[in-house]
Amino acid sequence: MEEDSKPFEKQSEETLGLATLAIHSGQDADNWKSRALVTPIVTSNSFKHDVYAEGEEYHYSRMSNPTRKALETNLASLEGGKYGLVFGSGLGALSTVIYLLKSGDSIVVSEGYGGTHRYFRRCADQLGLKATFVDGTNVENFASAIQPNTRLVWMESPTNPLMKLIDIQAVCNRIRSITSDWTEKPIIVVDNTVMSSYFQRPLSLGVDIVMHSLSKYMNGHSDVIMGALILSNEEIYEKLKFFQMAVGVTSSPFDCYLVLRGLKTLHVRMREHEKNSLEVARFLEQHPCCVKVNHPGLPSHPQYELGRRQMDGYSGVLSFYIKGGLDDAKRFVSKLKLFAFAASLGGYESLCEIPMTFSQRHTPAGQRETTGITQSLVRLSVGLEDVKDLKRDIGQALDYMLSAQNSAEPVAGGQISVP
Structure with a gap:
């Protein structure tokens, strides 16, 4: 046999x-x-x-x-x-x-x-x-x-x-x-x-x-x-x-x-998370409103070769530095339609957060600054939606942020609670 x-x-x-x-x-x-x-x-x-x-x-x-x-x-x-x-x-x-x-x-x-x-x-x-x-x-x-x-x-x-x-x-x-x-x-x-x-x-x-x-x-x-x-x-x-x-x-x-x-669907989901997050990361990397994108699947990542050696692929999590400060990051996430502003990651739905005011709020300010968790850092958990829709959503939110910067529009919203 x-x-x-x-x-x-x-x-x-x-x-x-x-x-x-x-x-x-x-x-x-x-x-x-x-x-x-x-x-x-x-x-x-x-x-x-x-x-x-x-x-x-x-x-x-x-x-x-x-x-x-x-x-x-x-x-x-x-x-x-x-x-x-x-x-x-x-x-x-x-x-x-x-x-x-x-x-x-x-x-x-x-x-x-x-x-x-x-x-x-x-x-x-x-x-x-x-x-x-x-x-x-x-x-x-x-x-x-x-x-x-x-x-x-x-x-x-x-x-x-x-x-x-x-x-x-x-x-x-x-x-x-x-x-x-x-x-x-x-x-x-x-x-x-x-x-x-x-x-x-x-x-x-x-x-x-x-x-x-x-x-x-x-x-x-x-x-x-x-x-x-x-x-x-x-x-x-x-x-x-x-x-x-x-x-x-x-x-x-x-x-x-x-x-x-x-x-039972882990292997299917992870392949889609990988595909979507890489496409979103490449889109962000080419956008003039993004200073830097953190995704180990990008050749620009400083440990790209280590990732290829140590891992078999990439999840849906990435982060990026937006051009501007905290108000600009808030304007961006406030206009996203498909990315919910929420804690956690790894679900079928796309999520976003501003780590400094959310998941990393209790980290001492000095350590945040040393490690690179700044006011302009945004984290995305890219879900399983159609990636064309996700890129379109990100694009319109970045366009709004840019126009708000040019008009000095005040940002809405107060303190964000932390889970």
């Missing part, structure tokens, strides 16, 4: 493509008595046991649940890991990792999502943990920040919202060379939210744990708040699984079902 014609169940998951894994892994109809092809939503919070039986898998849904197990198995396969754990949010996943540490430990954090930095500055600090923030584009910045008590290195690549890339493999190798004779070595985590498992698999680059905000591309439908951790180290997994149960940061069976449903 030809190898490609072997029955599915006889093939190793290592030989299957991501699209096949997303549809099948952890979701064999023989896993449940009904043999339903769609994973059942098991809402029961408790499970009946035989009086004298031991070792039964399901007891109480905070500890384990069949729908959640299907999703955790699926996520592990998509990232090339052995174990998956899901949580009530991406920040819930992050805060669970912190239980691996103890007061007095230090953490090295790359620049990136404002909510991550807010947690490390205002929450982890209360637990006696000291975070050092570095520009991750230079490997030696990580090396310089490592201390004898460093127990966690947290990276985000590409960074949100500036789309800077970190050479993940080089950082892992450098940190491990420094700490090779340490008894307690730092755990290395990569937030893979902006790329999804379809375009980047950090475990293959040497990290210990991959984190996702499943609310974004992995679910893809803007109707779930969830997070995940994927890893292959059994010892770390058992600790995290205990914390997941003991702290109670789990997610509902229905939300798990929604993510499983979303993952």
Whole structure:
């Protein structure tokens, strides 16, 4: 029999493509008595046991649940890991990792999502943990920040919202060379939210744990708040699984079902996000109202070659500097028709935001200025609409902004709230 014609169940998951894994892994109809092809939503919070039986898998849904197990198995396969754990949010996943540490430990954090930095500055600090923030584009910045008590290195690549890339493999190798004779070595985590498992698999680059905000591309439908951790180290997994149960940061069976449903079209959605975002980025790069466009798929991106080597494609997130200041950025976003001014990213719909007044508002002003988050920076999450319509929408909003600049028209709107 030809190898490609072997029955599915006889093939190793290592030989299957991501699209096949997303549809099948952890979701064999023989896993449940009904043999339903769609994973059942098991809402029961408790499970009946035989009086004298031991070792039964399901007891109480905070500890384990069949729908959640299907999703955790699926996520592990998509990232090339052995174990998956899901949580009530991406920040819930992050805060669970912190239980691996103890007061007095230090953490090295790359620049990136404002909510991550807010947690490390205002929450982890209360637990006696000291975070050092570095520009991750230079490997030696990580090396310089490592201390004898460093127990966690947290990276985000590409960074949100500036789309800077970190050479993940080089950082892992450098940190491990420094700490090779340490008894307690730092755990290395990569937030893979902006790329999804379809375009980047950090475990293959040497990290210990991959984190996702499943609310974004992995679910893809803007109707779930969830997070995940994927890893292959059994010892770390058992600790995290205990914390997941003991702290109670789990997610509902229905939300798990929604993510499983979303993952079945991950490969299709990501290809369209990539196509649309690249076309929008090229359009913006040629527009006289744009100073600079941040998209790793553009040859003008300073880490373009690293992106081609490290990733298999690009998501729908990009940012750009508009010609002018905050008032001009507000005028631009106020006139967009198809891009909703809203938090989050990675859904089917196109969104926009001004990071300085929204997702990065709680980042100290000095750090914003140092990293490049200025008043004129706009972030777009390019959705799945017809890209011709998206470009037309951006074009008319930029034309309005330009005419308002020429007439010195005042901008409407006050303080913007932050999620």
